[in-house]
Amino acid sequence: MLSLYVPGGSFIHRAPAAVKLLILLIGSAALFMVSSIPVHAAELVLIAGLFHAARLPWRDTVRQLRTAMILLIPIFLFHVFITDWVLGLETVLRILVLLLLAVLVTLTTKPTEMIDVLEAAARPLRHVGVNPSKASMMLSMVIRFIPMMMREAQEILEAQRARGLDRNAIALLMPLLIKTLKMADDLSEAIEARGYDPEPVVPVWRKKG
Amino acid sequence: MTTRDMVFVALFAALTAACAVFPPFQAPFVPAPIIVQNIGVMLAGSILGAKRGGLSLLLFVVLVALGLPLLTGWKGGFGVILGPTGGFILSWIPAAFVVGWFVEKYWHRLNFWNLLLFNVIGGVIVVYVIGIPWLAVVANMEFGKALAGSTIFIPGDVIKAAVAAAVAMIVKRSYPLVHA
């Protein structure tokens, strides 16, 4: 509901999230190293094939790209007038490849799978005092509270609209903040009542001292 | 970090996301629309301080990258982060941290005017310092041109900093969270 994930059974959907994220990471770096119009055109054809294989509905893909497209046009025009159209085409194609690749990963991977990958990737950071289980608990809490806070914000917006205050940022933010601060107290109590113990992970370089 | 700290970090990330519900609005004599979500970034730093504020925005940006449509206009996904305006989004993490760092340092002397200044340093200057070169590189633009194109946002950003300062001062009086 909250995520952009589109369920499906293609090999891209089933591929491990770690692999997809790694390819995206390497791919995005490579794009800046090798930049030419024929290469990007070939990449576009390849990505179009992947989108076809993933059987993603056009609607979701287009919706994801629409806002980016609005940016691509001025970037292209900028180059046409200031530098030259070849560089403009190359730049726009490169951004397009990058965006399509990222959209493909976003639409075919469940956020929970990506959280698991992040938790695994963050494990080595334990040595500098980062606690991966705490981090993933906080991520879960954010996902839990976003829909609630959005509904709250919606109600505030409607209430202030009725009073003609919906153009007043302070009148919108203040009630939302008060709600947040009150909720924070209740929630901390509830978490501790259920036996949660935020035992600190002591960084190794501090243990020695 | 205590349980309460974790809760604050998580709730302010959710709060920043919830600000996407408020539509951008137009102020008189200001060329670009004012996006309420950017005020959330400054508030996280002003109310929670450096570490908790920065972490809060880190969580928010991670969730955006993971594909949750949390940005104003229901945008999200890795593409937004890697795209031409990705630097502005990523800059929110150090922005909240920098605002929070100043707030902690000047906590006992905090007033509307110096908080406004801190919000401008963290929430506007830091954001531009990261966002504009990013835009220049991704879009193959000259740095000066990218900078010139971004100036229309400056008046709106100063208004946001003022709103954040006013709100954070009210919260500080009734619910001080930095040196409680």
Add this chain to the structure above:
Amino acid sequence: MIQVSNVNHRFGERAVLTGINLSIRERRVGVIGANGSGKSTFARLLNGLLIPDNGTVIVDGLDTREDVKAVRRRVGFVFQNPDNQIVFPVVEEDIAFGLKNLKLPKHEIAQKVDTVLAKYGLTHLRDQAAHLLSGGEKQLLAISAVLVMEPRYVVLDEPMTLLDLRNKKLVLDTIHTIEQPVILITHDLDHLQDFERVIVFDEGRVVADGPPREATRRYTQAMA
């Protein structure tokens, strides 16, 4: 047994609890009082969410001041607003949270979660997002998430206040099925008819303590 001795507590200038001495060994105890009577503060003493300024709270021989972790393990706590106590986005994840804190092995967690979901009729909702549940379902989830940890006592702080009539009945019926001793904080006398003992709070003091009928009479007098 829960033993509360000579407890006084203040929030700033205001005395919220004065001279509380109670020992609780019944299976069903109701605590009733107006808003601000101190009944919620009293509830928070029982599992160490709040440590009193003076006096002691002893649960099965454990002092909340010294063994707060062990006390919390014994006394489960259900809050008024389920929205502020459901921590995880998905129903079964939230039920598993307390068990993870007890550091139980994975298969045992899975098995206990299954049992409690079935017992409270939540099995069909196990993969649901918590924010999509109805008010009554949310409170059942909150109660299940506490009971799955198998506490010795269950304290419920106005668990029905925010619910509509139908959901109130659903939650009250569920509370009746709890095997452990229950301490129910409420401001509604009707909830306490079958209880063994009712304690009435007013302005931070115990003004009546006894079987429901007698306590109700005192409560109605105090409210008049």
